[in-house]
Amino acid sequence: MENNYLAINWNQIEDAIDKATWEKLTEQFWLDTRIPLSNDLADWRTLTLDEQDVVAKVFGGLTLLDTLQSQDGVAVLKPAIRTQQEEAVLNNIQFMESVHAKSYSSIFSTLNTPKEIAEIFEWTNNNEILQYKAQRINEIYQTGTPLQKKVASVFLESFLFYSGFYTPLYWLGHNKLPNVAEIIKLILRDESVHGTYIGYKFQLGFQELPAEEQEMMKGWIYETLYDLYENEEKYSHLLYDKLGWTDDVLVFLRYNANKALMNLGLDPLFPDTAADVNPVVMNGISTSTSNHDFFSQVGNGYLLGNVEAMEDSDYDFDFK
Secondary structure, three states, X not given: OOOOOOOOOOOOOOOHHXXXXXXXXXXXXXXXHHOOXXXXXXXXXXXXXXXXXXXXXXXXXXXXXXXXXXXXXXXXXXXXXOOHHHHHHHHHHHHXXXXXXXXXXXXXXXXXXXXXXXXXXXXXXXXXXXXXXXXXXXXXXHXXXXXXXXXXXXXXXXXXXXXXXXXXXXXXXXXXOHHHHHHHHHHHHHHHHHHHHHHHHHHHHHOOOOHHHHHHHHHHHHHHHHHHHHHHHHHHHHHHHHXXXXXXXXXXXXXXXHHHHHHOOOOOOOOOOHHHOOHHHHHHHHOOOOOXXXXXXXXXXXXXXXXXXXXXXXXXXXXX
């Protein structure tokens, strides 16, 4: 009967990438409660007030974006799924975006006072530059085509988060806030898979478009990316000018914007490469994981109890 409800059958896979992604995401499952953030308090107290302010605000911004992803960003992709397994993968992604958003609150509750936390969320929910990128992406989620929605998701996962990720990676490269950075590295690893997977699904649909529509879509993608990058420039100046980090942050952003385009199967827009990124930040990404959990001896990078070292290549999930 046409109206029968269909049970999902993981023994009959239509797209091997769905199964590979499910296995990748489930093997790297984690929770913020496994990371002893209080061990970073001594480092936190050595930061200047300006440095603390930047940390707080970037995590406020990241909380906003992960909230958008968990509440709207995945749900809008589901009507255009190609397989039942794809929906299962998206369910996993949606849950982990909620874990990411919660993780920042765990950081706040460790490092900040209740008054400071209230101020962080007040700033996050009302800053025009930060709100612009959230609203710009959400506008596409609510009114765009299925392919445009995938592009917006990849831009968020692979590009827009990185103006915030720069800060904890910078401090990790200077041997500070390692437990905070552990959470960020776990989030980075998730986002790498999310962006690559959704980019792959975009490419399947893009390849089915007539040549003329492909060119129109490319034009829209590059125009949207540049608009978002211009806003990220403003956001980076707002956050980082007082620390003198802005130029380095913008290089990092352009590098990751190119990676977002590559996830979509498109050519890079900017000349920046990994070699141009501040080596301290790249070192922060590639530093091996640590064991900080006193009870289970599990630190970041655990694969269901199995600790492994993470290198920069771990963030470039390759379906091939």
